[in-house]
Amino acid sequence: MNDGVSTAAGYHWATAHIRNRIKPHFLDFDHYPRPFKTYEALKRIPLIKADFSPGKDLMVLFRREKPAEPEQSLGFQALSRVLYRSYGVTREEKARGIRFFSRTVPSAGGLYPCHIYLMVRQMEGLETGVYYCNMIQEFLDLIHRGGFSHGRDRAFDLSFVVTGTFFNSAWKYRERAFRYLLLDSGHLVENLNLALRAEGLCPRMDYDFEDDKISALLALDKDKEVPLACIHVSGKAFRPEEKFRTVPDLSGYCLKEIEDESNAISYPLLKQIHDLGKARIETQPHDAEAAKVLAFEPDDRRVLLDSETLNPPLDYERAVFSRRSKRNFIPARLNRKNAFALMESASSLYKGQQEVSPRALPFLTVGALLQDVEGFKDGFYIFSGEGGSLRLIRKGQFHEPLSRICLDQQWISRAAVNFLFMANLTGLETALGPRGYRLLLMGAGRIAQRIYLAATGLSLGCCGVGALYDEEARTLLGLNPDSALFYAVSAGPVKGSGFQ
Numbered sequence: 001m002n003d004g005v006s007t008a009a010g011y012h013w014a015t016a017h018i019r020n021r022i023k024p025h026f027l028d029f030d031h032y033p034r035p036f037k038t039y040e041a042l043k044r045i046p047l048i049k050a051d052f053s054p055g056k057d058l059m060v061l062f063r064r065e066k067p068a069e070p071e072q073s074l075g076f077q078a079l080s081r082v083l084y085r086s087y088g089v090t091r092e093e094k095a096r097g098i099r100f101f102s103r104t105v106p107s108a109g110g111l112y113p114c115h116i117y118l119m120v121r122q123m124e125g126l127e128t129g130v131y132y133c134n135m136i137q138e139f140l141d142l143i144h145r146g147g148f149s150h151g152r153d154r155a156f157d158l159s160f161v162v163t164g165t166f167f168n169s170a171w172k173y174r175e176r177a178f179r180y181l182l183l184d185s186g187h188l189v190e191n192l193n194l195a196l197r198a199e200g201l202c203p204r205m206d207y208d209f210e211d212d213k214i215s216a217l218l219a220l221d222k223d224k225e226v227p228l229a230c231i232h233v234s235g236k237a238f239r240p241e242e243k244f245r246t247v248p249d250l251s252g253y254c255l256k257e258i259e260d261e262s263n264a265i266s267y268p269l270l271k272q273i274h275d276l277g278k279a280r281i282e283t284q285p286h287d288a289e290a291a292k293v294l295a296f297e298p299d300d301r302r303v304l305l306d307s308e309t310l311n312p313p314l315d316y317e318r319a320v321f322s323r324r325s326k327r328n329f330i331p332a333r334l335n336r337k338n339a340f341a342l343m344e345s346a347s348s349l350y351k352g353q354q355e356v357s358p359r360a361l362p363f364l365t366v367g368a369l370l371q372d373v374e375g376f377k378d379g380f381y382i383f384s385g386e387g388g389s390l391r392l393i394r395k396g397q398f399h400e401p402l403s404r405i406c407l408d409q410q411w412i413s414r415a416a417v418n419f420l421f422m423a424n425l426t427g428l429e430t431a432l433g434p435r436g437y438r439l440l441l442m443g444a445g446r447i448a449q450r451i452y453l454a455a456t457g458l459s460l461g462c463c464g465v466g467a468l469y470d471e472e473a474r475t476l477l478g479l480n481p482d483s484a485l486f487y488a489v490s491a492g493p494v495k496g497s498g499f500q
């Protein structure tokens with residue numbers, strides 16, 4: 001596996017799980033990765049934990065393209081809310097002398113390899129500079145004071161940067177970790193997006209930057225931690241001429257973190273796959289054929305998805321803070337109203353929105369295996385490109401074989417819906433280069449986060465599934481040789497949710 005790869009698709013297949021061939025791996029709890037970074041900061045600012053306001057409708061946040069009211073600007077209290085909602089700790093447990101934290105987002109293996117940095121240009125109550133957001137200890141560390149720039153972002157008042165640390169995920173997943181890093185970061189990016197929208201802002205996602213410039217600005221150790229997404233926000237409070245009041249200063253980069261002594265093992269393949277896609281995208285023309293995932297042509301039988309108004313509405317704040325992965329599914333019918341709300345959460349990012357890694361989106365095929373769902377025959381479905389309908393691909397029972405393919409995780413067979421994230425990896429890479437892989441998996445993570453939140457709001461269970469025998473999945477779903485199932489999310493009635 002360590003021989004190296006020259007394409008993202010090559011990485012994907014090189015890290016495939018094969019039945020009876022997964023090498024046993026000792027989980028070294030003496031070197032458990034630390035979930036936060038430490039700085040000798042220029043200034044330490046505690047976050048404000050108060051003033052959460054229930055009552056925001058989750059489905060409205062999903063649907064709304066632009067805030068109804070004119071855009072607000074973010075004060076420090078609102079910024080604290082955004083950060084707690086995005087990546088706050090919701091539970092702490094201690095075992096083997098280690099503190100384990102649950103957060104508002106799920107993370108493969110609960111390892112939370114992502115970090116958030118904040119670049120502030122104009123904000124009430126926070127001086128201009130770069131901050132590391134320490135969400136475990138609940139403060140911001142000022143790591144660069146004054147102006148900065150990495151080019152196009154100067155028109156924004158503030159920008160969040162989401163990074164991923166290889167070892168935190170590789171501690172458990174070794175070379176396969178890059179997949180999880182991208183999926184995890186997609187979950188986090190979507191939580192940030194929704195948290196900012198809940199404040200009346202209209203965040204702009206940016207996945208297309210020169211990684212090296214951001215790494216240099218944030219003083220990241222490029223062998224360990226890499227930038228994955230920027231989320232820009234521009235408030236309305238400042239007149240345009242005021243926006244450029246701060247003179248960009250490229251001389252002083254950020255402080256370096258105090259080195260972690262946990263003896264991080266390095267996995268050269270992770271650095272290699274990241275390096276393959278670290279430059280900006282150059283899009284090549286492609287036709288619809290290149291995005292096809294199926295090896296056969298199914299009938300064109302469609303079910304239209306109308307969005308229903310839920311009464312009472314799903315409370316965003318409650319959903320985000322009570323979200324957990326629940327696997328105790330029970331064989332109970334999923335009613336039509338809940339099914340449609342789940343479907344809408346899975347397709348809402350498709351609908352007319354510009355910012356969802358738009359260039360990778362035509363290559364992301366979202367499917368669903370349904371079992372005992374009111375209004376639907378059991379079977380394998382695929383969402384139409386614009387998310388307004390489901391196409392029945394094959395009738396039948398797929399849950400039991402899917403659970404076997406997902407490393408024999410039996411609970412998957414009892415979920416009413418198993419969402420599937422698939423793509424033609426060769427077509428994607430031909431069109432967008434290796435960075436397309438990164439956009440693709442992050443896009444899937446974002447949609448999956450919406451499914452988690454909707455399921456939580458509907459009192460259903462939900463759990464992401466990254467562990468699967470890749471080739472077996474291709475065969476079960478009838479995918480062509482260039483295509484892969486790379487993530488699944490199970491959802492449905494669980495014990496104790498009132499559906500028995």
Ligand SMILES: Cc1cc2nc3c(=O)[nH]c(=O)nc-3n(C[C@H](O)[C@H](O)[C@H](O)COP(=O)(O)O)c2cc1C
Pocket residue numbers: 102103105106107108109110111180183184187323324325326327409463464465466467
């Ligand atoms: C990308 C990804 C892959 C995951 N894969 C699995 C999986 O294969 N099996 C499983 O039981 N849980 C899986 N999970 C769920 C995590 O184990 C869970 O999020 C983590 O333990 C934190 O717990 P919480 O979600 O309840 O806060 C996955 C989560 C993510 C985000």
